[in-house]
Amino acid sequence: MSHLERIIRPRRAWFSIDWRRLLQYRDLLWTLVRRDFVARYQQTILGPAWFVIQPLVASLAFTAVFGRALHTSTDQVNPFLFYLCGMLPWGFFSNILSNAGNTFQANAAVFTKVYFPRLIVPCAVVIGCLAPLALQLVVFLAFYLPAVAGGHTAGPDWTLLALLPLVTLQLSLLGLGTSLLTSGFSAKYRDLQHALPFLVQIWLFVTPVIYPVSQLGPRARVLAGFNPLTPLVESFRRAFFGTGTVTPVLMGMSLAGTLLLLAAGLYSFQRAERTFADTV
Amino acid sequence: MSQTSIEVREIAKKYRLGRIGFTSLRAELERWWSGRRGRPLAAEPEDFWALRDVSFDVAPGEIVGIIGGNGAGKSTMLKILSEITEPTAGEIRLRGQVASLLEVGTGFHPELSGRDNIFLNGATLGMKRAEIRRKFDEIVAFAGVEKFLDTPVKRYSSGMYVRLAFAVAAHLEPDILLVDEVLAVGDHAFQQKCLGKMEAVARHDGRTVLFVSHNMSAVSRLCHRAMLFEGGRLLAQGAAPSVVDQYLAKATAVRGRWHRPSGQKGHAKVSLVGGRLLSPSGAPADVLPHDAPVTIELECEERDVTAAWVLRISLYDQQGHELWATQDIEVASQRMPRPGATLVARCRFASPLLKPGVYTVGVSACELAGDAPVALYEEYEPLFAFEISAQGYAGTIGRGLVRPNIEWSFAWRT
Numbered sequence: 220m221s222h223l224e225r226i227i228r229p230r231r232a233w234f235s236i237d238w239r240r241l242l243q244y245r246d247l248l249w250t251l252v253r254r255d256f257v258a259r260y261q262q263t264i265l266g267p268a269w270f271v272i273q274p275l276v277a278s279l280a281f282t283a284v285f286g287r288a289l290h291t292s293t294d295q296v297n298p299f300l301f302y303l304c305g306m307l308p309w310g311f312f313s314n315i316l317s318n319a320g321n322t323f324q325a326n327a328a329v330f331t332k333v334y335f336p337r338l339i340v341p342c343a344v345v346i347g348c349l350a351p352l353a354l355q356l357v358v359f360l361a362f363y364l365p366a367v368a369g370g371h372t373a374g375p376d377w378t379l380l381a382l383l384p385l386v387t388l389q390l391s392l393l394g395l396g397t398s399l400l401t402s403g404f405s406a407k408y409r410d411l412q413h414a415l416p417f418l419v420q421i422w423l424f425v426t427p428v429i430y431p432v433s434q435l436g437p438r439a440r441v442l443a444g445f446n447p448l449t450p451l452v453e454s455f456r457r458a459f460f461g462t463g464t465v466t467p468v469l470m471g472m473s474l475a476g477t478l479l480l481l482a483a484g485l486y487s488f489q490r491a492e493r494t495f496a497d498t499v
Numbered sequence: 500m501s502q503t504s505i506e507v508r509e510i511a512k513k514y515r516l517g518r519i520g521f522t523s524l525r526a527e528l529e530r531w532w533s534g535r536r537g538r539p540l541a542a543e544p545e546d547f548w549a550l551r552d553v554s555f556d557v558a559p560g561e562i563v564g565i566i567g568g569n570g571a572g573k574s575t576m577l578k579i580l581s582e583i584t585e586p587t588a589g590e591i592r593l594r595g596q597v598a599s600l601l602e603v604g605t606g607f608h609p610e611l612s613g614r615d616n617i618f619l620n621g622a623t624l625g626m627k628r629a630e631i632r633r634k635f636d637e638i639v640a641f642a643g644v645e646k647f648l649d650t651p652v653k654r655y656s657s658g659m660y661v662r663l664a665f666a667v668a669a670h671l672e673p674d675i676l677l678v679d680e681v682l683a684v685g686d687h688a689f690q691q692k693c694l695g696k697m698e699a700v701a702r703h704d705g706r707t708v709l710f711v712s713h714n715m716s717a718v719s720r721l722c723h724r725a726m727l728f729e730g731g732r733l734l735a736q737g738a739a740p741s742v743v744d745q746y747l748a749k750a751t752a753v754r755g756r757w758h759r760p761s762g763q764k765g766h767a768k769v770s771l772v773g774g775r776l777l778s779p780s781g782a783p784a785d786v787l788p789h790d791a792p793v794t795i796e797l798e799c800e801e802r803d804v805t806a807a808w809v810l811r812i813s814l815y816d817q818q819g820h821e822l823w824a825t826q827d828i829e830v831a832s833q834r835m836p837r838p839g840a841t842l843v844a845r846c847r848f849a850s851p852l853l854k855p856g857v858y859t860v861g862v863s864a865c866e867l868a869g870d871a872p873v874a875l876y877e878e879y880e881p882l883f884a885f886e887i888s889a890q891g892y893a894g895t896i897g898r899g900l901v902r903p904n905i906e907w908s909f910a911w912r913t
Contacts (some may be wrong), residue, residue, distance in 0.1 A: 227591040250622040254608055261610040332605040334582040341796055496584040497514060
């Protein structure tokens with residue numbers, strides 16, 4: 220008999236996460252990542268191509284509506300490239316939130332029948348969302364590189380380009396934190412289940428995805444600073460086109476917001492984890 | 500000497516009635532608002548103790564059966580042991596790796612192939628990838644699905660699906676295995692195979708098995724020891740046959756009819772609300788003469804149900820032998836689900852067949868896929884008991900389980 224000993228007793232601490240156990244279940248993490256990827260495009264003709272069709276079509280639509288018809292500024296960047304670039308961080312973030320933002324309800328059948336650290340599920344979603352991001356990046360580069368070579372658009376800001384992996388990491392944490400928070404909340408109140416798609420939609424409009432921060436008035440710009448997503452999306456544009464408003468203050472606020480959401484998310488998630496099986 | 504494998508000390512679990520189920524934000528706000536204005540909206544929901552003061556030990560290599568009526572707390576105990584929910588008070592020590600099997604096929608994804616699902620289900624149950632890979636061929640052989648490994652499991656017959664799911668579970672190698680009623684699905688031959696596997700796991704590999712079951716003969720046969728739960732308390736424990744007898748004696752005290760207690764909410768899809776024994780004239784009865792046909796009537800509320808489902812009735816004698824089990828499969832396929840309606844089903848069998856004595860009726864409702872039951876809605880083992888009197892019985896009561904009309908005759912050949 221192995222020497223493992225587990226003690227089960229009511230958890231009284233207001234915050235407790237068993238990190239070591241989380242690590243023990245890493246095989247499940249990878250299996251879930253694989254499941255999400257394979258299952259999503261089973262029985263579709265185009266398969267993973269859908270990962271790139273969505274942002275491409277969205278960018279074309281934005282180009283037609285905001286670029287051509289409404290003449291929204293894109294900081295002198297080719298509108299199509301501008302939108303396609305903005306869709307990289309936004310698509311990644313919204314993908315995480317849509318797929319992990321309702322973890323408890325979506326997995327109720329499994330969660331009431333077997334134990335494993337529930338945090339594995341949203342973590343698997345975040346990792347799984349990196350695959351479409353990578354595919355979208357390839358598509359973006361396919362349009363971007365010829366445009367830069369032909370001198371049709373400004374070149375990259377090399378410093379920020381080198382920092383993009385870190386920006387992506389922060390995006391992941393922000394997506395995870397927000398998802399944990401909404402999951403924890405919707406475990407108890409079903410309301411949020413319906414509000415989630417709506418939240419994603421609103422968040423798109425208050426984030427500089429279809430417009431640059433430079434177009435905002437001074438007051439709107441302050442408000443935009445409270446959206447942790449703002450400088451992250453702008454960072455992507457700055458990295459590729461050298462435009463976009465990325466200041467230390469904005470980045471600092473964004474980092475603080477990310478950490479705050481992550482802490483609040485972890486707290487709400489582990490609280491919900493303890494009692495979810497009783498309320499379902 | 501060796502340490503105990505499971506130590507349970509004064510475990511209690513409290514649910515708040517009226518709070519089970521989802522709260523909406525609005526309801527919570529209303530409660531908060533009326534609370535602030537000093538007018539409680541409704542009486543605070545009562546506490547309900549699903550378990551109270553439960554303590555026991557299990558030694559390594561023991562197979563222990565947990566028995567008891569519905570709502571006795573057996574499933575809650577298993578959920579706490581498998582960490583799906585937390586106890587309200589008390590402490591449990593588990594020595595060794597634990598795996599729980601509360602359902603077959605937990606986490607199966609219909610779109611994925613059999614191969615992928617073996618890995619997915621195995622990982623969900625706590626197996627390492629390398630471990631699954633090592634046992635892969637064995638699992639596939641046990642399930643007998645070699646030819647369909649790369650087919651999505653949604654195309655599997657329900658029998659194949661259950662076999663594959665159980666095969667994965669059967670190859671878990673935990674030190675402690677917690678099993679709940681999973682044997683209620685699948686065909687008889689496969690159930691026997693599963694029981695055999697479970698027995699082998701404990702007998703030969705020295706693993707500890709905790710087994711919640713309604714199948715009294717399986718408990719008597721397989722388990723070294725049994726624990727009887729009632730009303731959230733551990734009522735008795737000891738040698739399996741004697742605890743089973745104690746339970747059956749209690750169970751046979753409910754005669755002739757059953758109604759769902761008003762506090763019990765029942766299953767969300769199909770819920771049994773009543774059952775009774777009917778005399779040949781159609782009147783409720785609890786004793787029938789030996790030569791009268793027996794009719795069992797069941798009332799089920801169809802709730803949020805979309806799939807076809809079946810009722811099963813089992814008849815047990817006083818020793819817990821299952822005399823037979825029958826499903827209403829032929830008629831079930833003729834009726835469409837009618838959410839909100841109450842179904843009244845009758846099962847009649849001709850007599851004389853039963854010996855004078857006390858019998859218990861077990862009932863379950865299962866979702867049906869094709870012609871095989873796949874998911875259990877509700878199960879009552881037993882639902883109620885009834886008596887067959889010696890009235891109309893000619894001759895002596897001989898050995899054996901049943902007593903049909905038997906005629907002897909003779910002639911001389913000279």
